Structures are given as C-alpha cells and as structure tokens.
Amino acid sequence: MGLGMDAGLEDAVLRGRFWPGLAPGGAAWALALTERELQVLRPDGTGAALPLADCVGSAAFPSSSSSSSSSSSSSSPSACFSVVCYPFRKGRWGSPARQRLQRTFRVAHGPDAEGNLRIAQAWSQRIRELSVPAVPVREGASYGVLPRPCRALVLLNPQSGAGRALDDFHAVVQPMLADADIAPSIFITERPHHAQERMREEDLSQWDTLVVMSGDGLLHEVVNGLMERPDWEEALKTPLCILPGGSGNALAASINYYAGNDHVAKKKLLTNCTFILCKGLHAQMDLVSLSTASGKRFFSFLGFGWGFIADVDIDSEKYRRLGNARFTLGTLQCLARLRVYQGRLSYLPLGPEHGAPPAPRDPPEPPEEGTEQGALPSDSLLAPLGQPVPASWAVVPEEEFVCVYAIYQSHLGTNLLMAPAARLDDGCIHLFYVRAGISRVALLKVFLAMGRGTHLDLGCPHLHHVPVRAFRLEPRGSAGVMTVDGEALACEPVQGQLHRRLCRVVCGS
Numbered sequence: 001m002g003l004g005m006d007a008g009l010e011d012a013v014l015r016g017r018f019w020p021g022l023a024p025g026g027a028a029w030a031l032a033l034t035e036r037e038l039q040v041l042r043p044d045g046t047g048a049a050l051p052l053a054d055c056v057g058s059a060a061f062p063s064s065s066s067s068s069s070s071s072s073s074s075s076s077p078s079a080c081f082s083v084v085c086y087p088f089r090k091g092r093w094g095s096p097a098r099q100r101l102q103r104t105f106r107v108a109h110g111p112d113a114e115g116n117l118r119i120a121q122a123w124s125q126r127i128r129e130l131s132v133p134a135v136p137v138r139e140g141a142s143y144g145v146l147p148r149p150c151r152a153l154v155l156l157n158p159q160s161g162a163g164r165a166l167d168d169f170h171a172v173v174q175p176m177l178a179d180a181d182i183a184p185s186i187f188i189t190e191r192p193h194h195a196q197e198r199m200r201e202e203d204l205s206q207w208d209t210l211v212v213m214s215g216d217g218l219l220h221e222v223v224n225g226l227m228e229r230p231d232w233e234e235a236l237k238t239p240l241c242i243l244p245g246g247s248g249n250a251l252a253a254s255i256n257y258y259a260g261n262d263h264v265a266k267k268k269l270l271t272n273c274t275f276i277l278c279k280g281l282h283a284q285m286d287l288v289s290l291s292t293a294s295g296k297r298f299f300s301f302l303g304f305g306w307g308f309i310a311d312v313d314i315d316s317e318k319y320r321r322l323g324n325a326r327f328t329l330g331t332l333q334c335l336a337r338l339r340v341y342q343g344r345l346s347y348l349p350l351g352p353e354h355g356a357p358p359a360p361r362d363p364p365e366p367p368e369e370g371t372e373q374g375a376l377p378s379d380s381l382l383a384p385l386g387q388p389v390p391a392s393w394a395v396v397p398e399e400e401f402v403c404v405y406a407i408y409q410s411h412l413g414t415n416l417l418m419a420p421a422a423r424l425d426d427g428c429i430h431l432f433y434v435r436a437g438i439s440r441v442a443l444l445k446v447f448l449a450m451g452r453g454t455h456l457d458l459g460c461p462h463l464h465h466v467p468v469r470a471f472r473l474e475p476r477g478s479a480g481v482m483t484v485d486g487e488a489l490a491c492e493p494v495q496g497q498l499h500r501r502l503c504r505v506v507c508g509s
C-alpha cells in the first residue's frame with residue numbers, strides 16, 4: 001500500500017474496525033473509505049492508503065475459519081471483504097509496472113453471521129461503486145463505463161506476434177478479468193477473415209464488449225466485419241477493446257499513451273491495457289473511410305501507408321516471431337535499398353488554422369442528407385477517383401516520395417510515437433510524407449527520433465506533416481504495396497476521409 005492518506009476521517013463514506021487477513025486473531029485495524037481511497041490505520045499507528053483509481057474489484061464472502069483463541073474476534077462467525085488493486089510498482093529495471101495487490105479484512109462484530117456478512121457486503125459494494133472511473137466531461141464527447149458483471153467476447157489470433165497470445169491471455173489477462181467481474185468467452189481465429197466473418201453474423205446483444213487480443217490486423221477485421229452489417233450503426237455502439245498480442249500493437253500503445261502511462265512494451269503493455277479494460281471506461285473513436293480505384297472500401301482506425309513504412313511492415317512479416325524487433329530489422333533492410341515512389345499526393349487541410357487540430361468541442365459530423373437508413377456513411381469531402389480533387393484541396397508539388405503515411409493515432413508501433421498530438425476522436429488525419437532526396441542517415445535519424453516523438457523537432461527539410469480531413473494518393477504504376485492498419489493492399493489510387501466518432505473503444509481517459 002502506498003503511504004499517505006489524502007483525507008481526514010471526517011471525509012469518510014464508511015468507517016469501521018476490522019481484522020486483517022482471513023485467519024482470526026490479532027488486533028483490529030481502523031478502516032476509512034473515502035471517495036478516493038481506502039485508508040488503513042494499523043494498531044501501531046502507521047497508516048497506508050489504497051487509491052480506488054487502482055482498484056478493479058471487491059468481493060464479500062462468509063469466513064470459513066474460526067478459532068478458540070482469546071481474541072474477541074476469533075469466536076465470532078465472521079465474514080470477509082477483499083479488495084483487489086493493481087498499483088504501479090517500480091521494478092529493478094525500466095518503467096513501473098502494475099502489480100496485483102489483494103487485501104482481505106475480516107468482519108467479526110458479534111455472533112450474528114448474517115449481520116457480519118451484511119457489513120462485509122456493504123463495504124464491498126461501496127468500494128466497487130467508488131472504484132468506477134469518473135466520466136470525463138468534454139463537450140461533444142460521450143463516455144460510458146462497461147457494466148458489471150460484464151460479458152466479453154475475446155477474439156484471439158493464436159498466430160499473432162511471436163505466437164504467445166493464448167498463453168499470455170491465460171497467464172496475464174484471465175486472472176485480472178476474474179478480479180474485475182468480467183466473464184470472457186474466447187473465440188480463437190483459425191484463418192484470415194475468420195473474425196470478420198463472425199462479426200458480420202454475430203448476435204451482439206450477448207456481449208458488453210468485443211475484445212481483440214492480437215495485433216492491429218485483427219481489429220481491422222473486426223471493425224470492417226461490423227461495418228458490413230445492415231445494422232452497422234447500432235453494432236458500432238458495442239465498445240471495442242484491444243489487448244496487445246501482435247508484433248506492432250500500435251493502437252494498444254496509443255491507448256496506453258493517451259492514458260498518461262509511461263511508454264512500455266510486451267507484458268507491461270498487456271497488463272496496462274488489461275487494467276484499462278478492467279476499469280471499463282469507453283469513448284468514441286474516429287474512423288477513416290478509404291476507397292480504392294478498383295472499388296474497394298475499408299474503414300481504418302490506425303493508418304494508411306505507402307512507400308518506406310508500408311514496405312517495412314510487409315517485408316518484415318517473415319520475422320514476426322521476433323515480435324516488435326521485426327520492425328528494427330525491416331527498417332535496416334529497407335534503408336539499405338532505399339527506393340523512391342512516384343505519384344501525386346493531395347489533401348484537404350484541417351481548417352483555416354492549419355496545424356491545430358479542431359477544438360474538442362467540435363460537434364460530430366451531421367448525418368449526410370438523403371442517407372438511407374443502414375447505408376454506409378457517405379464520403380462527402382471526396383470527388384470520385386478519376387476526377388480532379390475539389391478546388392479547396394492542396395496538391396503537393398513534388399511527385400517523388402520515399403514514404404507517405406496518414407496516421408490517426410499517436411503510435412505507428414509500440415516504439416514509434418509518430419503523431420504525439422493525436423487523440424482517439426480529434427477529427428484529424430496526421431498526414432506525413434518524406435520527399436525523395438533524403439539521405440539514408442537523415443531517414444534513420446527520423447526513425448530514431450520517432451521513438452521519443454521528437455522527429456519533427458529535427459527540422460528535416462524532406463519530412464512534412466500536415467493535419468488534414470481527407471487525402472488522395474495516386475501512385476504512378478502499381479509496383480510496391482500499400483497498407484491499411486498494417487495489412488497489405490495492392491498499390492492503386494486511394495483516397496480517404498475521416499468520419500468523426502464513428503465507433504467506441506475502451507480507453508483510460
């Protein structure tokens with residue numbers, strides 16, 4: 001337990017004297033529950049406090065133990081309540097990690113077993129109520145909290161990342177969900193598009209949340225499966241959740257960053273993201289609608305890439321067993337044979353203030369007039385591919401690029417903070433492009449600086465960043481690959497526009 005209590009006993013919602021642990025005996029401790037923490041005063045006068053922001057659950061139960069010791073508590077038919085928290089603990093190496101901490105207190109106020117249990121239940125219930133995260137107030141934004149008990153469908157790709165997703169789910173995720181009264185039902189994907197097919201047909205009334213334990217690719221399938229339903233608008237109200245099981249885990253890293261947590265990877269990131277799920281706060285997320293010249297349409301939550309980054313993503317697939325290290329190896333290989341890509345890039349700038357994302361109070365985009373019920377959101381900002389872009393758009397004068405990347409979350413990968421200002425529902429596509437002519441050394445410096453999100457501070461003349469609402473990319477020729485949310489796409493003209501606050505995602509703030 002941490003030291004220091006933030007309130008005096010006069011702020012207490014509940015107060016009582018209880019015995020620590022399950023075993024009878026010893027002296028009673030004084031407990032006070034405030035709006036923010038559970039305060040404990042030991043008989044020796046030392047105190048500690050458990051912040052309820054770290055608490056994921058509390059339970060009450062009859063105590064099976066009794067004893068004939070002389071303690072006043074020991075002969076009573078007692079009851080217990082327990083509190084489970086995941087506070088950050090500093091380890092020997094690296095950033096602090098959340099670690100489980102359970103405290104159990106015994107209620108033995110008299111011979112009435114039911115009376116003791118009622119007291120334990122009252123404490124446990126009040127602790128659970130006060131541990132529900134406060135819903136932030138932001139004009140235009142709508143938050144929610146997952147119910148308890150909570151029914152979660154977990155879609156898990158056993159092949160994602162280094163192939164440990166199922167083991168990690170059992171070892172890390174399942175015990176935390178049990179603490180938080182979240183009942184998972186696991187669906188293990190057997191092939192590409194399996195999750196997408198299931199989402200098209202699923203009876204969503206059975207679930208309070210759809211959890212993806214994989215990389216970003218499986219969440220892309222889930223989003224697009226939901227968008228293929230006639231009731232997509234209703235379906236998108238089901239909060240989605242990402243637990244990092246893949247190699248890139250860009251959305252999981254972004255959500256960890258938005259929550260204000262230190263940069264972490266692997267098990268620490270998984271623990272942080274599972275903790276966020278246990279707390280259950282959910283908010284709206286922007287999606288970008290992408291259309292291709294061959295008539296395909298995708299909904300994307302993370303980013304669209306062409307050139308260097310897309311090549312690294314796809315070329316390094318063969319090293320997926322290395323986990324996130326696959327991108328380091330892929331970057332070095334692609335740097336060695338640096339290529340130039342030809343095409344035209346156009347965009348609709350975000351607004352007159354160019355560069356500042358819209359104020360959070362901007363209302364959601366109104367539904368398009370004449371949109372049929374069930375019809376997909378229309379891309380009102382886009383002219384058909386094959387026709388010139390609207391006059392309000394800008395066209396990049398150069399037509400030779402090393403890389404184009406449109407990102408709508410902060411992180412491109414666990415270790416790449418590409419758009420530090422991005423937020424889930426900021427209404428902004430962060431369009432980055434690197435013009436041809438950049439040296440290998442300068443490009444390597446850009447990627448190294450991206451680890452800390454300081455690449456734009458380098459003042460690299462070839463690197464450009466424009467906040468936009470829509471963009472179009474017309475590659476010359478079909479050589480190379482494009483990526484949507486890290487998944488490969490044939491190279492062809494593509495354009496996209498942002499649809500604000502289209503789905504919901506479990507997040508920390």
Ligand SMILES: Nc1ncnc2c1ncn2[C@@H]1O[C@H](COP(=O)(O)OP(=O)(O)OP(=O)(O)O)[C@@H](O)[C@H]1O
Nearest residue numbers: 160161189190192214215216217218246247248249
């Ligand atoms: N059982 C499976 N076997 C093979 N491929 C699968 C299976 N289940 C899903 N897939 C496909 O695997 C692809 C990659 O999955 P995903 O992106 O989730 O993991 P990853 O590539 O390791 O992670 P990241 O995108 O973070 O790098 C997806 O396109 C998905 O369709």
